Amino acid sequence: MTSPPSTTRPPPTSPASSAPPSSRRRAVRHTLTVLAALLVWVALTAPAPTLGWSPTPLSLLRIPVEGLAVAVVLLLLRGAAAGWFATAAGLVLGVLLVVRILDAAFLATLYRPFNPLTDWRYAGSATQLLGDSAGPVTAVLAVAATGLLVVALVALTPLALRRLGRLVDRHRGAAVRVVVAASLLWAVCASLGVHVAPDLPVASSSAAALTAHEVTTVRDGLRDREAFAAQIPVDAYRATPPGDLLTALRGKDVVVIFVESYGKVAVDQSPDVARALAAGTSGLRASGYAVRSAWLTSPTFGGVSWLAHSTLQSGLWVSSQQRYDQLLDTASSGTAAASRLTLARAFSDAGWRTVDVIPANRRDWPEGRAFYGYDTVYDARTLGYAGPGFGYAPMPDEYTLSAFDRLELQRHPPGGRAPVMAEIDLVSSHVPWAPLPRLVDWQTVGDGSVYLAQAGRATPRDVVWSTPQGVRTAYGQTVAYSLDSVVSFLRATRDDNLVTVVLGDHQPISLVSGNHASHDVPVSIIARDPAVLDRVAGWEWQDGLRPGSAAPVWPMDRFRDHFLTAFGRGARG
Numbered sequence: 001m002t003s004p005p006s007t008t009r010p011p012p013t014s015p016a017s018s019a020p021p022s023s024r025r026r027a028v029r030h031t032l033t034v035l036a037a038l039l040v041w042v043a044l045t046a047p048a049p050t051l052g053w054s055p056t057p058l059s060l061l062r063i064p065v066e067g068l069a070v071a072v073v074l075l076l077l078r079g080a081a082a083g084w085f086a087t088a089a090g091l092v093l094g095v096l097l098v099v100r101i102l103d104a105a106f107l108a109t110l111y112r113p114f115n116p117l118t119d120w121r122y123a124g125s126a127t128q129l130l131g132d133s134a135g136p137v138t139a140v141l142a143v144a145a146t147g148l149l150v151v152a153l154v155a156l157t158p159l160a161l162r163r164l165g166r167l168v169d170r171h172r173g174a175a176v177r178v179v180v181a182a183s184l185l186w187a188v189c190a191s192l193g194v195h196v197a198p199d200l201p202v203a204s205s206s207a208a209a210l211t212a213h214e215v216t217t218v219r220d221g222l223r224d225r226e227a228f229a230a231q232i233p234v235d236a237y238r239a240t241p242p243g244d245l246l247t248a249l250r251g252k253d254v255v256v257i258f259v260e261s262y263g264k265v266a267v268d269q270s271p272d273v274a275r276a277l278a279a280g281t282s283g284l285r286a287s288g289y290a291v292r293s294a295w296l297t298s299p300t301f302g303g304v305s306w307l308a309h310s311t312l313q314s315g316l317w318v319s320s321q322q323r324y325d326q327l328l329d330t331a332s333s334g335t336a337a338a339s340r341l342t343l344a345r346a347f348s349d350a351g352w353r354t355v356d357v358i359p360a361n362r363r364d365w366p367e368g369r370a371f372y373g374y375d376t377v378y379d380a381r382t383l384g385y386a387g388p389g390f391g392y393a394p395m396p397d398e399y400t401l402s403a404f405d406r407l408e409l410q411r412h413p414p415g416g417r418a419p420v421m422a423e424i425d426l427v428s429s430h431v432p433w434a435p436l437p438r439l440v441d442w443q444t445v446g447d448g449s450v451y452l453a454q455a456g457r458a459t460p461r462d463v464v465w466s467t468p469q470g471v472r473t474a475y476g477q478t479v480a481y482s483l484d485s486v487v488s489f490l491r492a493t494r495d496d497n498l499v500t501v502v503l504g505d506h507q508p509i510s511l512v513s514g515n516h517a518s519h520d521v522p523v524s525i526i527a528r529d530p531a532v533l534d535r536v537a538g539w540e541w542q543d544g545l546r547p548g549s550a551a552p553v554w555p556m557d558r559f560r561d562h563f564l565t566a567f568g569r570g571a572r573g
Contacts, residue, residue: 033167036160041067043093043157047200048210049104049113058196062204063186071179074165075172086165090158096210097153109509111301111517116214117221118321221322228323231316232330237341237564244569245350248535249419253409254347254499256423258309259482260430261475262504264295264520265513267546270476273483277546280487284526284545287491290533292541293524295553298506301519303431308505308521308556309423313342313372315560328371343560345373347421355408357424359383359400360393374423378407387448388455390428395448396437397426397482401489402445409495426485429478431509433471434461436478439485442492468511475512483545490526500526502545522547523559535566 044064070089074082102114168175188194190203237245266273284291299319300307310318310327318324327340341349348354354374358365361379368377383403385395401424408420428437435458437451444450464474486502504521507513524545527533539562542551554562 033163036163039157039160040090040093040164043097044207045204046097046100047206048213049100049107056197059200061196062200062202062206063182063189064204064207065186066205066207068179068183068186070161071168071175074168075175075179078169082165082169083162086162087158090161091154092211093161093207094154094157096207096214097157098150099210099214101149108511109302110304111507111510111513111519113213113217115217115221115320115322117218118325221320224320225322225326228316228326229330232327232340235315235340236561237315237346240341240564240568242349242351245346245564246352246567247569248531248567249499250351251419252497252499252529252532253419253495254352254421254501255404256312256343256421256501256503257486258305258423258425258503258505259479259486260305260425260427260505261508262429262479262482262521263298263507263513264518264522265507266476266479266504267522269472270479272473272476272480274546276480276483276487277544280483281544281546283487283491288528289490289526290528290530290543291524291526291545292533292536292539292543293522293545293547294539294541294551295520295547296503296523296556296559297553298504298519298521298556300506301517302506302509302513305425305505309425311556312503312559313344313423314340315557316340317555317557328367340371341564342372343563344421344423346564348373348375351418352421353408353418355404355420355422357383357400357404357422359385359395359425360427360430362394378404383407385448387451390435390437390451390458391432391461392430393427393437396451397428397485398437398439398442398488399445399448399451400424400426401485402442405489405493405495409493409498426482428485429475429482432461432465433474433478434459434464436474436481439481439488442488472512475508496528498527499529499532502526520553521556539566 041060041064044067045060045062047059073085073089077085099114099116102119106112106114106119186203189201194202196202267277281291296312298308299311299317304321307318307320307324310316310324314327316323316327318327344354344356353376355376355378356368356372356374357378359378359380361377362381363379365377365379368374380394383395383400385399385403387395387399390396404422404424408422411417437454437458440450459474464470483502486500490498490500501523503523506521507517507519510517522545524547525533525536525541540552542548
């Protein structure tokens with residue numbers, strides 16, 4: 001006996017699951033082909049970023065001459081040769097796409113495009129900065145994401161072009177017709193100057209232009225290395241006897257204070273900085289100080305502060321990482337640059353004790369002694385701070401200045417020690433400009449534990465960075481705090497024979513400075529002894545902490561020679 005037929009119906013199936021496997025594979029292949037074409041098209045047509053540049057879909061509505069050339073070669077080649085060519089061309093396009101991304105990042109921060117010859121060395125500094133500012137976990141995740149993006153672009157672009165090459169091979173007749181039509185259209189648009197937007201011609205050659213630019217950058221960098229090598233040993237003060245150096249400052253302590261990111265935009269646009277400069281000028285005058293101010297043009301913008309520090313100290317225009325490395329490498333090799341007279345070494349030769357205060361540094365820095373000529377370097381490990389960090393800054397600027405005053409200026413009574421020359425780097429105004437510490441009574445600073453009461457109470461960086469205006473406001477507030485700290489230090493120190501130079505290292509990033517901002521930073525010289533400012537009367541600097549638009553503007557590398565000339569007996573080189 002047979003069983004009756006079943007009346008149970010099979011479960012309904014979705015349209016996707018009912019499609020045959022071959023249809024699903026075709027859909028996946030078509031999707032991959034479209035994605036490959038889009039990636040290659042972006043690599044061919046994306047313009048090189050410029051100041052104020054922002055991505056726009058209009059940049060893709062162009063005909064890349066490089067794409068036409070690649071298509072022609074793929075039509076001429078067959079088999080393995082076509083595959084190898086597609087791989088090589090894809091690698092180039094992938095690298096150029098990465099370079100465009102790096103250009104955009106560098107323009108937004110350092111106000112210049114990426115330099116393939118030297119800028120890869122900033123990877124470690126950028127990671128450390130991100131870790132100090134946002135925490136180590138964020139830094140690790142950001143580095144991993146960046147690395148994956150770079151690898152993906154460099155690896156996937158050749159695969160995408162190989163896929164398109166196989167498509168061209170399968171449809172050679174249609175490909176020839178498309179290439180001929182696109183070439184004619186490119187020629188017509190080029191001759192008529194057709195644009196989809198200003199600076200975006202339909203007849204594109206972005207990839208070729210970017211390649212030429214990068215090759216030129218590398219060539220110019222190699223030439224600049226030779227030119228800078230010739231400049232390093234030319235030093236008008238190298239042969240000056242120590243007895244002729246800084247004679248007008250004998251017996252005085254001299255402090256050079258760099259205020260991080262203190263640029264012209266802070267003076268011109270921040271009401272908080274305007275308040276700090278006005279109050280600081282009045283407070284210093286009430287304490288018997290006189291102040292003169294002007295502008296210096298920094299060799300860097302948005303970051304890489306060490307270029308400004310080495311420029312001021314060496315009297316050389318150290319405008320790139322290549323120049324910086326070259327200067328310090330030559331010094332360590334014992335050749336002519338070792339005798340380059342930095343400001344610190346000039347003071348040391350003339351009998352001063354020289355110190356550098358770098359509160360954000362946590363590692364040994366042998367260049368401080370070998371090149372700059374410092375006797376002692378204080379850093380985050382040796383300044384004795386027992387309070388909380390504030391964003392990038394491991395300690396507030398007020399504490400840094402208080403610790404220097406305690407460790408050096410108050411170490412011995414007047415006349416009981418050699419005079420001190422110091423460079424002090426203030427970092428509370430370093431990006432991300434949050435959270436911001438508040439001034440405390442100078443007498444209560446101590447070991448910094450007083451700042452524990454402020455932990456978690458300042459506006460966090462996530463809130464500050466939620467709007468561009470919030471970032472600009474926080475920037476001005478941090479610079480004002482740094483300036484208030486300097487004034488507090490000068491009014492509280494018992495060193496009546498102190499000479500201070502206060503200056504910025506560079507302008508802040510373009511988000512704050514805006515497009516087409518200058519490289520100018522304020523500089524002030526402060527002293528109680530009128531004879532000091534009489535020596536610089538010929539500089540024609542303006543009275544007070546705030547320089548006006550008519551104040552002199554010097555390239556930063558000129559400061560060393562002006563300073564040594566004003567306070568010494570002249571060059572002998």
